[in-house]
Amino acid sequence: MTDTTKPTIRPLAPQDRAQWEPMWRAYLAFYETSLPPTQYDLTWQRLQDATEPMHALGAFAADGRLIGLAHVIFHRSCWLPDWTCYLQDLFVDAATRGSGTGAALIEATADLARQKQAGRLYWLTQETNTPARRLYDHIAAASGFVQYRKPL
Secondary structure: OOOOOOOEEEEOOHHHHHHHHHHHHHHHHHOOOOOOHHHHHHHHHHHHOOOOOEEEEEEEOOOOOEEEEEEEEEEOOOOOOOEEEEEEEEEEOHHHOOOOHHHHHHHHHHHHHHHOOEEEEEEOOOOOOHHHHHHHHHHOOOOOOOOOOOOO
C-alpha cells in the first residue's frame, strides 16, 4: 500500500451511520448471521456514546468511502492490572481486501489501546477464515485457546 492509496483511519462519527450500516451488514453476512434493525440502532448508539467502553474506527478511501471498520470494546480482566482491548469486529470491503486496510485498522486499534493504557489487545476469528488468519499470523500470536458458547 502506498501513501496515496493508504486509507485514512479515524473514529466513526454520527454522519458516518449511512456508510457504517451496510458495511456492518456485510460483515454479519460474511459470518452467515443477521440482526434485527433495533440492534443496529442500539449498537450505533453505544458506539457513539462517550460513556460506553465501545469504539468504532473506520478506514476511508481518498474519495471518502468507508472501506473498512473495527468495533473495539475495553474491559477489565482478572489476569491484568490494566484494561484489556477486544477487537470484536474487523471487516474490509471485498474490493479492497489485500491492500493493507485490515492491518491498518488493527494497528489503529493497537494505538487506541495504547492511548487507553490497555495491557492486551486480542480478537477472534473462525478457524475457516484462512485469508484473515494469514494476516493475523503475520502480525500477532495465536493464543491457542478455543472459544465455547452457552446460550443463556
